[in-house]
Amino acid sequence: MSPVSKIKHFIQQSWLLIISSFCFGLLIAIANAAWSPRIEQNRIYKLNRLMGELLPAAKSFELTVEMKVELAKGKRVKSNIYKALSDEGGCVGWAFNCEGPGFQDKIELVVGVDKDLEKVAGFNVLASNETPGFGDQIKLGYYRSQFVGVPAEKLELVKTGDDERIDSEIVAISGATVSSEAVVKIINLSLPQIKEQMKEKGLIGNAR
Amino acid sequence: MDTLNILLIGFISIVIVKNLVLTKFLGICPYLGVSGRIDMAFGMGMAVTFVVTLSGTLTWMIDHWVLMKFGLGVTRYVCFILVIAGAVQLVEMYVRKFFPFLYKSFGIFLPLITTNCAILGLCLFINLWGIDNLLEAVVLSFGAGIGFTMAICIMAGIRENLNLADVPECLKGAPITLITAGLLTLAFMGFAGMIR
Amino acid sequence: MPGEKQATTELYKRTLVAGLWNENPVFRLLLGMCPTLAVTAAVKPAFTMGLSVIFVLVCSNIVVSFMRNLLKPHLRILMFTLTIATFVTIADLFLRAFQPRMSEVLGPYVPLIIVNCIIICRAETCASKNNLIVSIIDALGMGVGFTLTLCVLAGVREILSTGAIWEIPILPAGFVPWAAMRMPVGAFITLGLLLALVNAVSKRKY
Numbered sequence: 265m266s267p268v269s270k271i272k273h274f275i276q277q278s279w280l281l282i283i284s285s286f287c288f289g290l291l292i293a294i295a296n297a298a299w300s301p302r303i304e305q306n307r308i309y310k311l312n313r314l315m316g317e318l319l320p321a322a323k324s325f326e327l328t329v330e331m332k333v334e335l336a337k338g339k340r341v342k343s344n345i346y347k348a349l350s351d352e353g354g355c356v357g358w359a360f361n362c363e364g365p366g367f368q369d370k371i372e373l374v375v376g377v378d379k380d381l382e383k384v385a386g387f388n389v390l391a392s393n394e395t396p397g398f399g400d401q402i403k404l405g406y407y408r409s410q411f412v413g414v415p416a417e418k419l420e421l422v423k424t425g426d427d428e429r430i431d432s433e434i435v436a437i438s439g440a441t442v443s444s445e446a447v448v449k450i451i452n453l454s455l456p457q458i459k460e461q462m463k464e465k466g467l468i469g470n471a472r
Numbered sequence: 473m474d475t476l477n478i479l480l481i482g483f484i485s486i487v488i489v490k491n492l493v494l495t496k497f498l499g500i501c502p503y504l505g506v507s508g509r510i511d512m513a514f515g516m517g518m519a520v521t522f523v524v525t526l527s528g529t530l531t532w533m534i535d536h537w538v539l540m541k542f543g544l545g546v547t548r549y550v551c552f553i554l555v556i557a558g559a560v561q562l563v564e565m566y567v568r569k570f571f572p573f574l575y576k577s578f579g580i581f582l583p584l585i586t587t588n589c590a591i592l593g594l595c596l597f598i599n600l601w602g603i604d605n606l607l608e609a610v611v612l613s614f615g616a617g618i619g620f621t622m623a624i625c626i627m628a629g630i631r632e633n634l635n636l637a638d639v640p641e642c643l644k645g646a647p648i649t650l651i652t653a654g655l656l657t658l659a660f661m662g663f664a665g666m667i668r
Numbered sequence: 669m670p671g672e673k674q675a676t677t678e679l680y681k682r683t684l685v686a687g688l689w690n691e692n693p694v695f696r697l698l699l700g701m702c703p704t705l706a707v708t709a710a711v712k713p714a715f716t717m718g719l720s721v722i723f724v725l726v727c728s729n730i731v732v733s734f735m736r737n738l739l740k741p742h743l744r745i746l747m748f749t750l751t752i753a754t755f756v757t758i759a760d761l762f763l764r765a766f767q768p769r770m771s772e773v774l775g776p777y778v779p780l781i782i783v784n785c786i787i788i789c790r791a792e793t794c795a796s797k798n799n800l801i802v803s804i805i806d807a808l809g810m811g812v813g814f815t816l817t818l819c820v821l822a823g824v825r826e827i828l829s830t831g832a833i834w835e836i837p838i839l840p841a842g843f844v845p846w847a848a849m850r851m852p853v854g855a856f857i858t859l860g861l862l863l864a865l866v867n868a869v870s871k872r873k874y
Contacts, residue, residue, distance in 0.1 A: 280738050281747060288754040289547070295758045296546040299765035306768040339478060367665045369490070391772075395664075396829070397847035442665050495852055500701040501785060546761070549779045550753040557749060587783045589702040596776045642868035646698055647860040654856030661851070 311374070314388040315346060315359040318376030322348035322356050331461050333454050335364055343454065345462070348376075355379045360458055361390060364450035367442040369393035371402075373450055377416055381459050386412045387451065399443030407444065410434050416455055421448045479611045486615040489666055492590050493623040494657045496597070499590030503624055504649055506581070513628035517621025519578035521614065523563060523585050524594055527556045528613025531595040532606060552595050560586050590620055626656065683802060684809040693810055694817040695866045699785040704818060705855040706777050711834045714822035716770045718815025720763065720778060724755045725787055725807040732795040733803040739796065748791045749782070756782045786810060824858055825849045 275282075315325050325346040333343045341363055348357040357379050363372040371392040376385035389403045401407055406427075413430045420433050421444060427435040436444035492498045499520070506516045531552050539545055564582040568575045585591060594616045603609050630652055639648050693699045700721075707717045728751045739747060760778045763771040771778070781787065790810055795803040823833055829849035831839035848854050 277740055278743060280735065280740070281743055281750075284735070284747065285750065288550075288750060292546060292550070292754055292757050295761050299761050300546075302765040303761070303768075306765070310768065395847070396850040397845065497702050497706040497852065497855070498780075500705060501699070504698065504701065546757065549757050549760070549782060550750065553749055553753050553782050554746075557746065587785055587788060589780050589783050592783050593702075593776065593780055596779055600776055640864075642864045642871070643860075647864035647867065650856050650860030650863065654853045654860065657852040657856060658848075661853070 311346075311361075311390075314374050314390065315348070315376060317388060318359060318374070318386045319348045319357045321350060323351045324349050325359065328358075328467065329462075329465065331458065333362060333457050335453060343458065345458065348379075357385060358462075360454070362450050362454035362458075364446060364453065366392055366446040367394050367399045367440075371443075371446055371450065373447065375451060375455070377455075381416055381455075381462065384411055384414050384416050384451070384455075387447070394443045395440070398437075398440040401437045401440055402443050402447055407437055407447075411451075416459070418452055418456075419448050421445050475607070479608060482608060483611050483615040485666075486612050487619040487622065488660070488663045491619045491623055491660060492594060492616050493620055494653070494660045496593065498593040499588055499620055502581075502584065502588055503620075503627065503653070504646055507624050507627040507631055507649070510625060510628040510632065513624045514621065515578040516581045517617070517624050519581040519585060520588065520590060520620050521617025522578070523556075523560055523582070524591050524617040524620075525610065525613045526559050526563065527591050528594055528598060528616070529606070529610050530555050530559055532598055532603070532609035535599060536604075548599070553592060556591050556595070557586050590616070623656070627653065630656075679802065680805050683806045686806075686809060688809055688813040688816070691810075692813045692817060693786045694814060695863060699789060700814060701859075702780060703777050703784060704821065705852070705859060707774055708818055708822035708825055708855060709829070709850050710773075710826045711819055711822040713770060713773045714818040715815065716763070716767065717774060717777065717781075718811070718818045720756075720759045721781055721784065721786070721814055722808070722811030723759055724752060724781055725790060725811045726804060727755045728752050728787060728791055729795040729803040729807040730800065732791045733798065733800045736796045744792075744796070745788075748788055752787050752791070753782050786814060821858060821862060824862070825854055829854065 312325055316322060325348055327344055328347045329345045331343055331345065332340045334340050343360050343362055345358060345360045347355055348359060350356045357376055358381065359374055359376045361372060361374045363370050365371070369392070371394070372390035373387045374390050375387045377383065378385060386408060388408075392399075392402070394400050394402065410427055410430075411434070414432055414434075417432060421436050421441075422433050423436055423441070425433050425435045434444070434448055486492075490496065493500065493503055502516055502520075507513050534551060534555060535548065539548055539551065544551075560582055567582075594613060598609055598612060603612065627649070631649065634648060634652070643651075694701070694704050703717055703721075707713045728748070731751050732748060735747065756779055759781070760771075763774070763778060790806060794806045798806070826849075827833055827838060828846045830845055831837055831841075831843045846854070849858070
């Protein structure tokens with residue numbers, strides 16, 4: 265077969281495929297163009313809502329810096345630091361996301377801290393896949409309220425203790441030791457590194 | 473040393489802790505259909521391992537070096553499934569021509585595998601977990617195949633014995649297999665939390 | 669021609685009912701198992717998944733039915749796959765834009781509709797051989813049958829694992845939830861028992 269008739273044969277066989285690929289591509293492009301701003305908006309809205317729960321005084325959040333946090337065994341993950349701004353534009357705190365291995369899968373948290381990174385304002389769970397009814401309780405107010413106002417230093421998980429007292433001892437959820445410990449570990453690993461990197465960049469103590 | 477550690481842990485986690493069939497519900501159709509006899513089950517498992525390693529690697533490469541570079545992330549699903557279908561076709565032609573003995577042992581399963589959720593599912597999970605180096609993607613894909621093979625062989629072993637047991641009429645076939653799979657899942661739950 | 673018209677309406681009715689019971693995709697044809705087990709932890713995600721499948725089924729059946737006389741035999745499966753993948757991408761984008769919470773819960777199982785055996789089977793056996801109306805009715809029947817099955821399974825699992833359906837509490841507060849129902853164990857065992865029930869009812873065998 266000469267080259268021209270080969271091409272003709274090819275087109276004869278696959279013209280439908282070529283035309284429909286083009287049409288489908290167009291359809292997908294239209295759908296994407298129409299909806300991707302809204303998808304992005306959803307993502308930002310969700311993050312803002314979760315961060316807003318932790319730092320109620322904030323009116324808006326501004327992405328300040330992206331840094332890499334090193335987890336155990338050399339794995340590095342990206343962490344976004346957001347500056348919480350009041351209506352006048354003053355800094356009322358910081359929020360960052362961090363992650364680490366949990367019982368079933370990885371746990372992603374968003375942690376809020378005050379403006380000098382001295383006290384933790386609390387955490388919210390972005391994504392987790394823990395055992396329903398047990399590890400899932402890290403999302404509940406009982407466990408999360410223990411983190412509000414604790415000092416931003418090494419936290420310790422204990423099995424029994426006073427869960428009303430605000431200090432660096434966190435009482436584990438009964439029946440969900442691994443998940444509780446995972447949250448404490450994530451905060452213990454990420455917070456010091458973020459503190460150090462922010463000090464290097466001169467962002468703390470620079471509350472404007 | 474660290475890389476080796478991560479790879480080893482990733483491999484073990486995907487074979488046992490995050491087994492595709494028993495925890496992520498992927499590949500159930502062939503799991504129920506082909507697990508009647510151990511030799512068929514092993515053949516299917518080998519075919520799946522072969523295809524999934526190849527597909528996982530190819531789709532990771534295309535995703536990272538083409539789709540993300542040019543911002544074409546929205547065509548990800550179409551590209552993945554076409555790559556998988558194409559890879560399976562090529563593999564089948566190649567194996568049939570050059571390795572006839574291999575073809576005899578698992579070749580017949582190859583066309584069935586294109587619609588196996590496990591392959592596309594694994595490619596999407598690798599994308600979801602944000603794996604960012606090629607070696608890890610290869611190891612995870614291979615581990616997924618090995619996990620599938622292990623699960624299907626265990627099931628085949630149990631089903632061969634179930635054939636001799638006194639199963640009630642309405643439970644014969646798919647129902648009892650599903651219940652057995654459920655109990656297997658329960659057993660494998662004991663491995664959760666093994667990898668910290 | 670009244671006889672012909674009657675025959676056509678009979679065909680439509682038969683096709684519609686087939687998808688709901690006789691050829692119910694999950695309980696009879698044993699297709700589409702993967703999403704059935706994965707998303708039925710609660711009724712809301714199951715319903716959302718069912719609606720997405722109906723959308724993709726109807727659209728792909730329409731397109732395939734239009735093209736049925738133009739398809740070259742060896743490129744058939746490729747065309748089906750391409751069509752289905754496009755509509756699944758559109759459905760996924762829609763879910764991520766307008767139902768972000770459901771999209772998160774369903775996660776990677778929405779793109780897995782592409783390899784859902786139901787859709788490609790219907791395209792192969794029905795849409796590529798029948799005219800537009802029959803294809804649409806078949807798609808609707810199969811899709812609704814699938815959605816109902818998913819919702820039944822999800823209903824059982826949700827009510828036993830949280831005492832609520834569609835997040836509306838139904839069982840009294842003293843009910844101790846069966847956490848196992850939300851995990852893979854519950855999925856497999858519930859589906860197995862439901863299948864056994866369907867077998868028992870339809871074949872009158874115990």
